[in-house]
Amino acid sequence: MEPKEVEIEFPRGDTFMYGFELVDSKKNPLNLTPEEAEIYFTCKKNENTSEVIFQKKFSTGEIQFVENGVYCLTINSKDTNELKYGTYGYDVTVKSGDFISTCIIGTITITKEFTHKSNE
Numbered sequence: 001m002e003p004k005e006v007e008i009e010f011p012r013g014d015t016f017m018y019g020f021e022l023v024d025s026k027k028n029p030l031n032l033t034p035e036e037a038e039i040y041f042t043c044k045k046n047e048n049t050s051e052v053i054f055q056k057k058f059s060t061g062e063i064q065f066v067e068n069g070v071y072c073l074t075i076n077s078k079d080t081n082e083l084k085y086g087t088y089g090y091d092v093t094v095k096s097g098d099f100i101s102t103c104i105i106g107t108i109t110i111t112k113e114f115t116h117k118s119n120e
Helices: none
Strands: 004-011 016-021 038-044 052-057 063-067 070-075 086-096 099-111
Touching: 004 016, 052 070
Parallel strands: 004 099
Antiparallel strands: 016 070, 038 052, 038 086, 063 070, 086 099
């Protein structure tokens, strides 16, 4: 199954809540626990680099199960505060044992801000 493509856009340094749904190939909700699977949200400059800008994980509580296949994570101001304006890539990947599936792939566009960290 092809990953769902989702574009995200928000001002640099803002807190952004990101909710997403995970379903199986038959469109049934995936109600996972950290003991069953790891879920990664990984942000990089592009797909050709190994350097991670920031990452959120299910096992650390940074990604939380909400209900019926819906999960939520928070991109904190510290995650983007020092980034240059522009577009970055991300994906949401589920790993259980030897099974690995990229469920969502997309871009995060960091837009202008006027109240910088130094103004707070």
